[in-house]
Amino acid sequence: MNNKRNLGNVLWMLALALVLGACARMEASKRADALDDATKTYAQLLRWGQWSDAVKYIVLRKGQPRQVNLDTLKDIRVSSYEINDMVMASDQKEAAVTAVITFYHERSGVIHTLEDHQVWWYSDEGRHWLLDSELPDFIGALKKRQ
Numbered sequence: 735m736n737n738k739r740n741l742g743n744v745l746w747m748l749a750l751a752l753v754l755g756a757c758a759r760m761e762a763s764k765r766a767d768a769l770d771d772a773t774k775t776y777a778q779l780l781r782w783g784q785w786s787d788a789v790k791y792i793v794l795r796k797g798q799p800r801q802v803n804l805d806t807l808k809d810i811r812v813s814s815y816e817i818n819d820m821v822m823a824s825d826q827k828e829a830a831v832t833a834v835i836t837f838y839h840e841r842s843g844v845i846h847t848l849e850d851h852q853v854w855w856y857s858d859e860g861r862h863w864l865l866d867s868e869l870p871d872f873i874g875a876l877k878k879r880q
Contacts, residue, residue, distance in 0.1 A: 765822075765826045765856060766822065766826075768856075768861075768862060768863055769820070769822065769829055769854060769856075769863050770820075772791065772854065772862065772863040773817060773820070773831055773854070773863075775791075776788060776791050776865065777815040777817070777833070779791075780812050780815055780835070780869075780870070781812045781814075781815050782812075783807075783810070783811060783812070785802075785804045785807050785869070786804060788869065789802045789804070789869065791863075791864055791865045792864070792865045792866075792867070792868070792869065793857075793864040793865070793866070794866060795855055795866055800868070802868075802869060806872075806873055807869070807872060809839050809840040809841060810837055810838075810839060810840075810872045811837060811838055811839075811840060812835055812836070812837045813836045813837060813838065813845065814834075814835070814836040815833055815834075815835050815836075816833060816834045816835075817831060817832070817833050818832045818833065818834055818849075819831065819832040820832075826856065827855060827856045827858075828853065828854065828855050828856070829853075829854040829855075829863070830851070830852070830853060830854075831851075831852040831853075831854060832849060832850070832851055832852070833849070833850045833852065833870075834847060834848075834849055834850075835847065835848050835849075835850055835870055837872060837875075839876055846872075846875050846876060847875075848870055848871065848872070848874075848875040850867075850870040850871075851867070852865055852867045853865070853866045853867050854866070
């Protein structure tokens with residue numbers, strides 16, 4: 735009788751471990767999908783010059799939005815945005831993303847390319863991904879070519 739009880743306890747613990755493992759994998763998959771969605775939306779906002787919406791993704795981990803001067807970006811046009819690399823930390827709460835952005839300034843029309851290194855973090859409170867990096871340095875890239 736005691737062996738049956740022990741076997742029942744072992745089976746119960748195995749079942750619980752399997753369920754918890756499956757839940758953890760589902761949560762990890764949801765976070766990965768949410769990161770993919772966030773980076774795609776951010777890319778679209780940059781691509782279409784919606785700077786004021788793009789900066790809403792830029793939030794310090796302490797919860798404070800960064801102050802950004804959007805006037806310097808009014809003549810910047812992004813022609814392509816490609817994510818080259820995306821690496822998520824093992825705890826699924828941070829990710830490093832590298833994007834290659836092709837853009838031009840409306841007055842010059844000269845095409846420029848920059849590599850943007852981003853750090854994304856997952857807000858447990860808001861249950862979404864935020865960017866702990868600056869907007870791409872378009873002005874710095876323009877100055878390098880002058």
